[in-house]
Amino acid sequence: MENLGETGFAYLLLTPVMLLLGTIALYPLLRTFELSLYQNVLSDPEFVGFENYVQLFTGGASPRFPGSTTFLPGVSTSGSFPFVHLEGLLRSALAVTLLFTVVSVFFETIIGFGQALVLDQDFRGRRWVRAAIIIPWAIPIVIQGMIFYLMFHPSAGFLTEPLANWGLVAADNTLNDPMSSLLIVTVADIWKTTAFMALLILAGLQSIDRSLYDVAKVAGATKWQQFKLITFPLVLPALGIAVLFRTIDAMRIYGLIDSVSGCTTVPSLSCMVVATFNTNRGLAAAVAFVTAGVIAIAVLGVIYQQYKEGF
């Protein structure tokens, strides 16, 4: 081993890592794609080409999934929405996943920016405020789900009534109502993961050269001008990376939905895989591969970002 050249030694040390990632990630990904081309995988596998995908995108496969196929009916009639040609449950799942992702990441960015601006100040007790902001990020998903499940439970919760009065959630069976549940899940996600956003933005804020602000003050710039012309542009690269990371993560949403309202009420892409993988492997594999494909688009964004920075 000591006689190996630098390259040989490098590859030798990387072997265990590559072996693990090959077994747990690469092999399953390829095999998932293979399975998605078959039907009756469990009893008598039959090669059907892209039939599963066709069924999925035309709505023919919808009866095999639990859950509502008419989630967000407005989506199908609006000609401007890009997924207007999709039918049935896949459209619902794509709509749920993308709507959840866009709304939660948007609010996490705004609130996270606010938290970062507060944490960027020097004040007594800053350490404790920061700990309080981080704690939601560090708690298990199942407990996050439990908290919001209990808040809106018909016989335990206290938030259904006041929010229903404002027309935000359904008054009865709140956790079985798709739109209400999606809203609750989105708020729960914002509550938990804004801290991640805040910490990344804070790192961006703290890398700004403080003397820029002194120059701005001498030149007579107001606080708002300082924010618009110094803080915001300089924190933008960190903000961009944070948004990409959160987008990728949000599109995987499964556990929170499963523990708050169940996958039949709010079907996300990952939800549909879990709901069918025991009964219809080929179809589940097709959904899984579509999920991977959708997320891969965002991953390409990250890779491009890293590539630009010069790997």
Added chain:
Amino acid sequence: MGAASDSTQTADDEMGPLERWTHGVVNDQEKRNRLYKALFYVAAAFFLVTTLFPFYWLLVLALTPSVRQADWNVSIPLLGEVPFPTPQGFNVYAFVEVFQQVPFHLYVFNSFVLATATTVIVLLLASLAGYVFGRLEFPGRGLMMLAILAVSYFPPAAFLIPLYDAFLGNAVYIPFLDIELFEPPRLVNTPGSMIMPFSALFLPLSIFILTTFYSQIPDGLEDAARVEGTTRLGALFRVIMPLSAPGVATAAVLTFIAVYNEYFFSSIMALQNQPEQWSPLVGGILSYQTQYTTDFNLMAAASIVGVLPMLIIVVVAQEKIVSGLTDGALKE
């Protein structure tokens, strides 16, 4: 400056209080700073309340013995009835009952074992990779880092079906070739079926953290160890790793938290959510949600017990979490 403040002084006398205040804020630096300070405290208080309120809600529920009869309204003078939960009773016994209805301690124990084992494996593998990426120059370095990065972003759902099949003990085939490779042992309901996916999923973040730390150790220290007669691996584990202790601790804390909080594989690979099947915390909480559907105080008490370890880690290792998350994502 003196003349200017004199003139605002006389103008102030003719204005109402609100107008005087706005005028002051616009013209007077000191008043403006005071406003910024007030805004800052309002914002800080708002963030504190919104992040901590859900935990208060858990505590209220856990202490209230009969949640179904509870009235979550408080009457406040002028506003009337306001929905705000307050504890109705002080039933600390719920925290004991949590461990009696369901063997909750076993679930928490499983979580700790899974998290610790994963952390050890991840630190070992990430140290090897961090050494390679941080200190060696070789062709394909950038490409391999990108590949690892890309893998870590794929959704667990994309890996689930073949992994589940293999963990059930079904034969593993080379994709598209129909050649049987081997028949794996049945791993569902054992720690292996969770530790393997966890390690793969959370390995990349630790690799990036350790790469940064290991690349900062001066070459001279490693060379000195080599002259003393240690092997290259010996130098890694006896010199570079101890010198990068803060980085190793950061990677360890983040991996432990990630495993403890994981939902996807934790809820699927233990088939019936039983503690004997190595079902972790997820299984314990879900069994309260599905089996004891009206014991809301127990659901809340179980959640509080499950949160406590993370609370302690956040308070103790706050700096590590902050630096790890930011270093992992934003490489300087």
